[in-house]
Amino acid sequence: MNPVTASRRHYEDLAIGEVIGLGATTVTKDMIVTFAREFDPFPFHLDEEAAKASLLGGLASSGWQTAALTLRMLGDRFLNTIASMGGLGFSDLKWKKPVMVGDSISGTATVAALRRSRHHPERGIVTIDLDVRNQRGEPVMTMRLANLIELRDPSVPLLDGENP
Amino acid sequence: MTRWFEDITIDEIFPLGTHEFTEAEIIRFGQLYDPQYFHVDPEAAKHSHFGGLVASGWHTVSVGHRRMVDALFAEEARLRGLGKEPGVSGPSPGVNRMEFKAPVRPGDRVTYTLVVTGKRASNSIPGLGLLFNTLEASNQNGELVYHAELVGFSKLRDYKMPLRLRMFLALTRLPVLGKVIAKRTG
Helix, strand or coil, X not given: CCCCCCCCECHHHCCCCCEEEEEEEEXXXXXXXXXXXXXXXXXXXXXXXXXXXXXXXXXXXXXXXXXXXXXXXXXXXXXXXXXXXXXXEEXXXXXXXXXXXXXXXXXXXXXXXXXXXXXXXXXEXXXXXXXXXXXXXXEEEEEEEEEEEECCCCCCCCCCCCCX | CCCCHHHCCCXXXXXXXXXXXXXXXXXXXXXXXXXXXXXXXXXXXXXXXXXCCCCCHHHHHHHHHHHHHHHHHHHHHHHHHCCCCCCCECCCXXXXXXEECCCCCCCCEEEEEEEEEEEEECCXXXXXXXXXXXXXXXXCCCCEEEEEEEEEEEECCCCCCCHHHHHHHHHHCCCCHHHHHHHHHC
């Protein structure tokens, strides 16, 4: 038994359809510029004038920053409350609208699928649909994450359909 | 910055260089964005199936993005050096697929490579082209760290705006009335 995660929810405790509220994060100019300097130094993430002339129409966060801030909200409210074993990746990440200075992002994470690993009986895979919106309720980002999670009892045999 | 849509060659390989991940930066990124115990606490991480501290996948991906942006700036400088006018790329509409394949541990050196695998004109935004890029990261042992299928924008050099669109844009630049027109036509 992993002492770090023993008291957390495991694979067996999750159910498809569970919706997790992500709280809210307000994105400041300082946050945008600090992240962009390190990871995404396009002029439209660093400079107001360059941003106005770009497709974004004003200073906006890097899409990777929107994703990282969303991950932080997901960690605080979900991943750090379950026996997570790390991410496998994601698909269909769509940046639908720029996140501008002063915007507040929030949203939901929905447990979309659960299955057991074929090769590692102690592991399950939880699929999470993320829907991130701004303070006006407009979608800014959606994606589907796949994350590993420990089973409490790996000795339970795999049932038909548990690994579709 | 970088090349015009028309000048981008399919299957051309862009080496993006190598980044060494230190324990300090792995923990710093983890504390800010992904504070799971195996990304922030080297002692607790020993209990995980990783057996020690590993970088958040989002950290290795963010560094890969930085390497790509740096390569775009370098390509822009190269083109200007040849006396050519560079094109305009970015921002990105999304990522089709991202697979984290092998963990990144402190001291690992990760090498990033970008290949443009496809391109087409945008259906929704006139004057822009879509680029389909594969970005792969490998560690010093040649193991694949992640595989990404990214989508990017690049401006078309030879695009001529249709007269109707040019008239519409001119109208939206009018004071007061312009805002009303832009709002109504969204």
